[in-house]
Each structure stands twice: as structure tokens, then as C-alpha cells.
Amino acid sequence: MKVAILSDVHANLEALVACLAHARREGAEEFAFLGDLVGYGADPCACIDVVRAHAACGAIVLRGNHDDAALGGLWADMNPVSRESAIWTRGRLGDAEREFLAALPYVVARDDLLFVHASAAEPKDWEYIAGTVAAGRCLAATGARIVFGGHVHQPMLYFSARDTVSAFTPRPGVAVPLSKGRRWLVLGGSVGQPRDGNPAACYQLFDGVSRRLTFQRVAYDWITAATKVRSAGLPESLARRLEHGT
Ligand code: ZN
Numbered sequence: 001m002k003v004a005i006l007s008d009v010h011a012n013l014e015a016l017v018a019c020l021a022h023a024r025r026e027g028a029e030e031f032a033f034l035g036d037l038v039g040y041g042a043d044p045c046a047c048i049d050v051v052r053a054h055a056a057c058g059a060i061v062l063r064g065n066h067d068d069a070a071l072g073g074l075w076a077d078m079n080p081v082s083r084e085s086a087i088w089t090r091g092r093l094g095d096a097e098r099e100f101l102a103a104l105p106y107v108v109a110r111d112d113l114l115f116v117h118a119s120a121a122e123p124k125d126w127e128y129i130a131g132t133v134a135a136g137r138c139l140a141a142t143g144a145r146i147v148f149g150g151h152v153h154q155p156m157l158y159f160s161a162r163d164t165v166s167a168f169t170p171r172p173g174v175a176v177p178l179s180k181g182r183r184w185l186v187l188g189g190s191v192g193q194p195r196d197g198n199p200a201a202c203y204q205l206f207d208g209v210s211r212r213l214t215f216q217r218v219a220y221d222w223i224t225a226a227t228k229v230r231s232a233g234l235p236e237s238l239a240r241r242l243e244h245g246t
Pocket residue numbers: 008010036064066151152153
């Protein structure tokens with residue numbers, strides 16, 4: 001059974017639709033959305049609609065910090081661009097969208113897999129895993145063999161063996177066997193707002209039988225997505241980010 005894992009959609013409908021179509025062509029039958037469905041992008045309600053339809057068919061859907069912010073949970077250290085987009089997003093959501101976001105869990109465990117938006121250590125603290133120390137903290141907080149997370153918008157793979165945590169930069173399209181002898185933390189990058197210098201959308205495919213993981217990059221119509229951001233009156237930097245992947 002192949003699972004498609006999509007994180008940080010950020011209200012980018014063009015990227016979301018392109019990734020889902022790609023995943024289906026690659027044989028994905030299950031889906032997991034790891035939070036930050038909204039925020040930054042211009043299509044929060046349309047993206048929630050798409051994700052909600054997948055949830056109705058059994059998909060895992062988590063809550064991210066930008067989903068929290070759109071519900072009114074603005075936090076003090078939010079930067080001005082994030083705050084502006086959160087306020088804009090909050091104004092677009094109806095009751096049904098708010099109810100859907102408010103009911104989302106922070107963590108889901110399934111078999112020996114754990115799905116979380118930020119870190120398994122303190123999921124509601126929204127820690128950015130920026131290196132092996134934070135990755136180790138995340139892995140130490142759970143007994144799961146594989147943790148799937150998002151939040152940092154840059155694809156990265158960490159693994160631990162005998163208490164040592166190592167980092168590995170994955171190559172798109174190249175399957176990595178996640179051996180059972182190690183524990184793994186998969187940070188998949190962002191569907192709707194990549195920040196690693198490549199504007200193509202990120203998602204991953206995990207084969208639960210062979211335990212092989214493939215990071216995917218999907219070219220999509222980021223010109224349209226950026227144009228919508230500008231037309232919505234959202235900060236110009238958010239449009240430029242989509243065009244440049246930075
Ligand atoms: Zn995000």
C-alpha cells in the first residue's frame with residue numbers, strides 16, 4: 001500500500017492538485033496531510049475542501065501552526081508577514097472550515113509510524129527541527145520506527161542508530177529503503193511553499209510493504225498561484241517565494 005504524504009499545503013491549490021494527481025499516477029492509495037493546510041496562499045477554502053474530501057475517505061489530516069493561527073491562535077513572536085496572512089485567512093474561513101480545522105489532531109500514530117506537523121517532542125510548541133539535536137529530541141519522544149513531519153519547508157531525512165542521529169539530504173525520485181534496524185525522521189518539505197531554492201512542490205511516497213520512501217518534486221503552475229496571492233492583496237514576498245522557491 002502506497003501512502004502519499006503531503007505537508008504545508010499553505011492554501012496553494014495549484015500545488016495541491018498537481019501533487020495529488022502525481023501521487024495517484026504513482027499508485028498512491030492512502031493520503032496523509034501533515035498540517036498547515038492554510039496560511040500564506042490565496043485558496044484556503046478550496047484547499048480545505050480538497051483535503052476534507054480525502055479525510056472523508058480515511059486520510060490522516062493534522063493541524064499545523066498556521067491552521068491554529070487562522071483559528072485565532074496568533075502567537076506573540078509571529079512575524080509580520082505570517083500575521084498578515086493569518087488575519088487575511090481568518091477572514092475567509094466560514095463556520096464549516098473553522099470546524100474542520102478545529103477538530104484536527106496534532107499527532108496521529110498508525111502501526112509503527114507517527115505523523116506530526118512539527119516535533120514529536122512537544123507537538124504544540126511548533127519546534128523547527130534544524131539539525132540532528134532537535135531531530136534526536138523528536139525521535140526520543142516516541143517509540144515509532146518512522147516519524148513523518150513537516151513545518152521546516154525543506155526536505156531532509158534523519159536516522160538514528162545506536163543513539164547517534166545523522167542527517168541525509170534526499171534526492172528527488174530516488175527511493176530510500178527505511179530499514180527496520182534504524183529509526184527515521186522524514187521531513188518532507190512543503191507542497192505549497194518550498195524554501196530550498198526550487199519552486200517545485202514537495203511530497204513523499206511511502207510503500208508500507210517494501211518500506212521504501214521516495215521524495216518527489218512536482219512542477220506546477222506557480223505563476224498562477226503567485227498571481228492569485230498578489231490579486232488577494234497578500235504580501236508581495238509571499239508571491240515571490242512561490243516563483244523562486246526561497
Ligand atoms: Zn508551514
